[in-house]
Amino acid sequence: MIPPRRTRRYPFTRLPLGRAWCEAIELADGRRFILRPMQPSDAPTLRRSFLQLTPEEVRMRFMHPIKELTPQHASKLATIDPEREFALVLVEAKPPDEALIGAVVRVAVDNDGQQAEFAIIVGGDLKRQQLGRYLLTRAIEWARKRGIAVLYGLVLDNNEAMLGLARSLGFTRHPSRDGSGVVEVRKRLNPR
Secondary structure, three states: OOOOEEOOOOOEEEEEOOOOOOEEEEEOOOOEEEEEEOOHHHHHHHHHHHOOOOHHHHHHHHOOOOOOOOHHHHHHHHOOOOOOEEEEEEEEOOOOOOOOEEEEEEEEEOOOOOEEEEEEEEOHHHOOOOHHHHHHHHHHHHHHHOOOOEEEEEEEOOOHHHHHHHHHOOOEEEOOOOOOOEEEEEEEOOOO
16 A cells, blocks of 8 residues: 655645546545546536535636536536646545535647647635645646646736736736726646
8 A cells, every 4th residue: 555645745645546647635624525537427516516615706707707517518627638738626535415526727739839838726715825836836747647748827917816826836917908907827748
C-alpha cells in the first residue's frame, strides 16, 4: 500500500488510488474527497453543486451571472472529449446521491493544438485550502504531457484571488484590448 502524502506545499493529505489522475484527498479538518477525471454521469451532481455557489463565485467563473445550470449545460460540461479536453472534479467522499462537487479544473485544447485554455472553480469553504493551486498544477502537468506550448485562462480583472494564484504559478497577465474587464493569464510550458 502506498502511504498518504502530506507535503509542506499543501495542507492536505493525498493518497493515490491506482488510476491515472485519481487521488483520495483528506483536508486538515478531516473532510474527505476524491479527485478524479470528470465523467458524463457527473452532470446531475454538477447541477446540485452549482446551487451551493454564491452569485459572486458564479460570476467569477462564468464571467456573468447565471441563475441555473440547465441539464443541457451540465451535460455539456460533464462530457469530455478526451482528444481535446481534460477535466478533474473534487467530489465529496460520500454516496453518489449525497456527494457534491467542491471544485473543478478544465483544460480545452485550441484548434492549433499548441495552446489550451484552462478554467477553474473552487466553491465555498474549500477556498484558502490551496486546492485551487493544486488543481491548476495538475492542469499544467496534463498540458505539458500533451505537448501544449501555452496554457492560458480568461479572468475577470477584479478576481484578485485567481490573478494572484496564476502569478504565483508563473502566469503572466495580459490586459484586455476591448475594455471588457477580462484579462488573459498565460504560461509558456516546456513540453516534455
